[in-house]
Amino acid sequence: MISAFTGPYTLFQALVSGLAPAVVGAGDGYVEVAPVDEVAAALETCCLRPRGGRTEVIAAGKDCLTMGAFLSAFLDEINEWRHQRERDPVPFPPIVAPDRWKRLHLPLVREHLSPMQMRATDLLEQFEAYTAMRRPFEPTFPVTDPAQVVRASTRWWADQVPRRAGHPTEGWLMAP
Numbered sequence: 001m002i003s004a005f006t007g008p009y010t011l012f013q014a015l016v017s018g019l020a021p022a023v024v025g026a027g028d029g030y031v032e033v034a035p036v037d038e039v040a041a042a043l044e045t046c047c048l049r050p051r052g053g054r055t056e057v058i059a060a061g062k063d064c065l066t067m068g069a070f071l072s073a074f075l076d077e078i079n080e081w082r083h084q085r086e087r088d089p090v091p092f093p094p095i096v097a098p099d100r101w102k103r104l105h106l107p108l109v110r111e112h113l114s115p116m117q118m119r120a121t122d123l124l125e126q127f128e129a130y131t132a133m134r135r136p137f138e139p140t141f142p143v144t145d146p147a148q149v150v151r152a153s154t155r156w157w158a159d160q161v162p163r164r165a166g167h168p169t170e171g172w173l174m175a176p
Contacts, residue, residue, distance in 0.1 A: 018170040019120035025131025027095040031070040034058040035149045042141040060143040064136035073150035081158045087166045
């Protein structure tokens with residue numbers, strides 16, 4: 001059981017709430033995801049049948065999603081969930097390259113952000129390594145159908161926290 005919504009769930013929540021005005025990453029970069037049951041199976045295999053101390057990688061490899069495909073899988077699923085509950089859809093966010101975000105966007109808006117927006121911006125910065133990957137990992141334990149992993153995770157997250165998932169998406173407003 002997942003006891004805390006971290007990792008991609010943090011991004012899901014930020015997009016749904018509007019706290020993420022953009023996704024900082026590479027639109028054509030890769031995003032690796034792995035479902036917890038496949039992680040558990042890989043751990044079990046490694047514990048019960050040690051594989052010589054090599055580094056194991058649970059990843060989709062050549063089937064890895066691009067950032068755009070990852071966001072599309074999430075938004076298609078969350079917006080279907082929201083439609084079933086008569087909620088407005090979450091818009092597709094702009095994808096901004098990390099260097100452009102840090103050099104151009106953030107310096108221009110920083111002084112106008114509320115403390116909550118600044119915290120959200122700082123929190124989401126930790127995901128840049130995952131949102132701007134230039135090539136997928138080479139798996140030793142391949143993840144099958146990563147888009148389905150994202151869709152299933154999105155639906156599960158929304159069902160667990162329906163108030164957050166159904167919250168009206170509010171874009172950034174500058175603090176007074």
